[in-house]
Amino acid sequence: MLALAGVSNASMPSAAAGAVAARAFPIVYLREAYPGPGIMPSLLETQPDDLGLAGAEDGTAEINTTGKFLGWHFKLYVVTLPAGADVAAQVRRVFAPGPAVIVADLRAGDLLQLADAPAAKNALILDIRTTDDSLRQQDCRANVFHILPSQAMRADALAQFLVEKRWSRWFLLQGPTPADAVYAADVRRSAARYGARVVAARSYDYNPGSRRSDTGYQQIQTQMPLATQVGTDYDVLFVADETDLFGDYLPYNTFDARPVVGTQGLVATAWTPAFQSYSALQMQNRFQLFAHREMTERDYGGWLAVNVVGDAVMRGRQTSPAGIRAYLRSDGFLVAGFKGEGLTFRTWDQQLRQPVLIAQPLMVVSMSPQAGFLHPDNTTDTLGFDQPETQCRLGH
Amino acid sequence: MPSRALTGRCAALLAFAGVLCFAASVRASELFVSNEVDDTVTVLDGDSYKVIATIPTDQRPRGIIETPDHKAVLVCDGDSSNIDVIDTRTLKVVRRIDTGPDPETLATSLSGDQLYVSNENNALVTIINYATGKWITQVPVGIEPEGLAVSRDGRTVVVVSEETSMAHFIDTRTWQVVANVLVDNRPRVAVYTPDQRYLWVSSEVGGTVSVIDPRSHQIVHVINFQIPGVDKQYIGPLGIQFTADGRTAFVALGRANRVAVVDPRSYEVEKYILVGQRPWQLTFSPDRSKLYVANGLTNDVTIIDVSSEKAVKSVPVGRLPWGIAVVP
Secondary structure (H helix, E strand, C coil): CCEEECCCCCCCCHHHCCCCCCEEEEEEEEEECCCCCCCCCCCCCCCCCCCCHHHHHHHHHHHHHHHHHHCEEEEEEEEEECCCCCHHHHCCCCCCCCCCEEEEECCHHHHHHHHHCHHHCCCEEEECCCCCCCCCCCCCCCCEEECCCCHHHHHHHHHHHHHHHCCCEEEEEECCCHHHHHHHHHHHHHHHHHCCEEEEEEECCCCCCCCCCCCHHHHHHHHHHHHCCCCCCCCEEEEECCCCCCHHHCCCCCCCCCCEEECCCEEEECCCCCCCCCCHHHHHHHHHHHHCCCCCHHHHHHHHHHHHHHHHHHCCCCCCHHHHHHHHCCCCCCEECCCCCEEEECCCCCEEECCEEEECCCCEEEEECCCCCCCCCCHHHHCCCCHHHCCCCCCC | CHHHHCCHHHHHHHHHHHHHHHHHCCCCCEEEEEECCCCEEEEEECCCCCEEEEEECCCCEEEEEECCCCCEEEEEEHHHCEEEEEECCCCEEEEEEECCCCEEEEEECCCCCEEEEEEHHHCEEEEEECCCCCEEEEEECCCCEEEEEECCCCCEEEEEECCCCEEEEEECCCCEEEEEEECCCCEEEEEECCCCCCEEEEECCCCEEEEEECCCCEEEEEEECCCCCCCHHHCCCCCEEECCCCCCEEEECHHHCEEEEECCCCCCEEEEEECCCCEEEEEECCCCCEEEEEECCCCEEEEEECCCCEEEEEEECCCCEEEEEEEC
C-alpha cells in the first residue's frame, strides 16, 4: 500500500517530480586495509582498490533513486581500519551513535571479532566477502547475514553440473591451505550427495615464488603434468586452490586431456562480468558507467547488501537493525539479484539462498541448481548446508 | 507477394473464379513476433499460422506494437537505439526512428501521433513525434524502465521501472511524473482494466500482480499464484491481457511455463494453462477468440483458445521470441 503522490510543479526539475522530503538512513561500509594479494598468476587479473566498495556505492545510488520517490536518503559511510587492526576495539566508534547497519568487507577472523564485539550485539552485519563454511556452520552468528555463496554451495553447484554432464569421476587436487582442505571436504561431500566419485586425490604444495620470469611458462609446462599424472582414469580434475597459487596454471597443462573445474577453470560464482541473463546486462552496463571497470563478485555482494537494506527499509518499513533482522528472516522479504528468482535468507544459518553461476573465464556456462535435482521445499536449497545438516545454532 | 493477401480456400478457387474470388478475398490477420536473438520479426498468417515472412531488423528487437491505423508495426531495437517501422502491406522495414539508448518497449498515443519509448539503460521515457521522428521530451523515471500503459482518456502514461520496482504515473499534458507506486520486485508490464478502474502491474521476481487504483494511486489488491508441484520462485508474472468484457484476465508466468486465468472481480486464479517455456508477452487475435503467447525459451508461440481456455497449438518462430503484435 505504499504510494506517494507529489504535485507536479513547473518550477521543479522533472527528475525531482514526485519527490518528497527525505529521511536519512546511514549504512556503514567497514573494511580493513589488508595487504594486497600480491602478484596474480595472470596479468589479466587486476585487484582494484575499491573492490566491493564500488558495488556498494553503485547500489546506494540506485536505492536512492527509489528513495527519492519514497522519502528516504541512504548514505554510505566508509570506514577503513588499518591493516592488522584490533577490530573489536576499533569498531567502538562505529557503534558510538547506536546500533548500526554494517556492510562488512572483512575476512573471516575479523568478521567474527566484529560480530562478537559487545557493541555489535544489536547491529546488523551483512557479510559481502567471506565464503567460509565455518561462518555458516559452527561459527555462525545471529547478527551476521552472508551475501555470497559458501564454499559448500559452490562445490554443490559444480557437482550438479558435472553429474548432469555425466562427468562423475573426479581427480581432486588439493592445495596447501586450510581453506583448500575445507573446499576439498566439500567436494567429497558433493560427490557423496550426487552420486559422483573421487577416483583419485592428491595434495599439491606449490610454491608460486616470484611468479614473474621471462621463462615462466616453460617450467610450468613440465611441473603441471607431473603434478597431475595419476594413472587413474578420471573425467574432470577438481582443483581446491582457494588462494590462487597454481590453479590457473592447470587448464591445458594436465597430464591427461581433461577439463579443470573447482576454484579455477570452470568455477562456481555469484557473479562474473560475463553474465548477461535476467537483466544482468543492464547491471553490467550501469556498473561500468559508474566505476569504469568490470563488476566483480565482491562488487555484486556490495551492491546486493545495500539493496537488501533498501528493501528492508522501504518495502519492509523497518528502520532499526533489530527490525531489519526480523524482516530479513521473515516470509515478507525477497531481494532481486539478476538470477531470475527472488533471493531470500535461510533462517537456519542466515546464508542468502541463491542460484549459482557456472562460469569459465569468458562465458557463463550454466546456472545451478540443475534441472532434476529436487528438494521438498525449495530447489535452491539443494546447494550448501540444508536445514537438517546445519551445525549453526543461532540461539535467538 | 500477392498470394499473401488471399486465404487458402480462396487461392484454390482462383483457377475457376479468379475475378470473383479476388473481389471477395479476405486478408487474414497477421502476427508479428519479435525474435530478440535472431534480429528478425517473424510474420505468421493468423489462420494457418504458417510463416509468411521473416523480416530482418536492427539489433535486439524486443517491444513490438501495431499503430492504431494498422499501417505499421513498430519494434524497438535495443542495441541499435532505434525503432524499426515495418509497413504491414509490404512487410518491409521502411523507416527507422532514433529513440536514444536501449529502447525496450513502446506504446503510442490514442491517435498514434506520439510514441512513448522506455529507455532501459538510462532511466528515461522518450516521447517522440511519430510523423517527424523528433523528440518532444524525455521524462526521468526509475531505473530500468520497461512496460508502458496509456489510459483511455490519453491523459496518463504509466511506466514501470524494474530496478526501482515502481509504477510511475506521467501526466501527458505536463510530462511530469505525478505519482510513484512501489510494487513488488522487478515489475515488467502494466495494463489498465477495460473499464479503466484499475491498473494491473506484474512483478516478475516478486511473483505477484499488484492491482492499483489509478485515481488514488493506492494498491488495492495483490494477486498471488500457487501451482502444485512448481517452486514458488519460478513463478514470474509478466504479460497481462483482459478479455474485452473485462471478466477474465490472462497472466503469463515466466519460468512456471504457464498462463494463469484470473477472475478480475474476485482475484481468484481459476486455472493454469500449460504453454511453452518462459512465456513472456501475450496478445489477442483481432476478434479476441485466440490468445497468443510468446515462449522465450522454446522459440515458439502458443495459441490458446479463449472460450475453452485450452492451448490448441504451438508454432515455431525465431530465437527468443519476445513479443507479438497483431494486425487484422
